[in-house]
Amino acid sequence: MVLPDRIYRWIATQNSNLPLVGLVTFSAPGLFVKSILNGNRDKRLWSSKKACVTLSFDCDYPDDVEAIPAILNMLKPYRYKASFAAVGHWVRKFPKEHAAVVEQGHEIMNHTYSHPDNELLNPGRKFRYISRDEKMEEIVKCHEICKSYLGVEPIGLRIPHFKHLFSSDIYALLHEAGYRYSSSTWLTNTTTRGLPFQAEQGIVEFPLTTCPKHPFTVFDTWHSLNAQRLSHKMLHRGSESYLQLFRDLLAMAVETGSYLNIYMDPLDIKKIPGFETMLKLLADEDLDVVTYSQYLDRGMHIAPSNG
DSSP: OOOOHHHHHHHTTOTTOHHHHHHHHHHOHHHHHHHHHGGGTTOOOSTTOSEEEEEEEEEOSHHHHHHHHHHHHHHTTSSOOOEEEEOHHHHHHOHHHHHHHHHTTOEEEEOOSSOTTOTTTOTTOOGGGSOHHHHHHHHHHHHHHIIIIISOOOOEEOOSSOGGGOOTTHHHHHHHHTOOEEOOSBGGGSSSTTOOEEOGGGOEEOOBOBOSSOTTSBOOHHHHHTOOOHHHHHHOOSHHHHHHHHHHHHHHHHHHTOEEEEEEOGGGGGGOTTHHHHHHHHTOTTEEEOOHHHHHHTTOOOBSOOO
């Protein structure tokens, strides 16, 4: 089954519609996600590969940064690279760990200077609601620190926290900053069936993949391992469940010819005994695993819009 375009476009505007969210989540969430991805069938977007995946890590806290060396070590056997969303404040405090990301050929992306609403740095200061000038300051300050401490200039940004804190004014800011992409929203908030698309101001948006059990929530380690919501505890909880959902998403992507955009919190990796299994699964010859910058540099498929 393919979710019709007109219904899909309507659903993309209904992320705050709790009755709808509840109905989908507690009835057939996996079928719902697959019905969206089914719209990519027979497009043959990935050359000789059956699906495309980007793996990224958000380094929001010191515990995340401390986990970077172990993650890099586990990634070493594989040819593919990952993207690391870096917070400028932590880059300046922990330059060695972030420099290792660059040295091993992975991508650094801008995650703002202080990750507004970060409990350690500036609690309660939500990115969406600060002024335009403050948003630009957060972007530019992180950029300059990455350039100074790591010798790299990010070309993409991820806003803090996603969900209801996303606002499209970020695209004008990124255009002004000379950036090429964003990865700041999610599958069911967009209408391109998970495919990267041309957003405003020429910025490419890479929507994050949503959970097969919670289609209106980004598929991440936090909601699988740490979230306290009753719906999360009822429908799935723990590392084994997380790994199975990851397998399910890969199977959907290969079957439908789709793009997956998966992000994880580094501090949670130690809670997932199956993390190395995940990396092995990504090495499958049917998958093209690329960073965001590699995707753009290779001229891979970009949907025309999110309209």
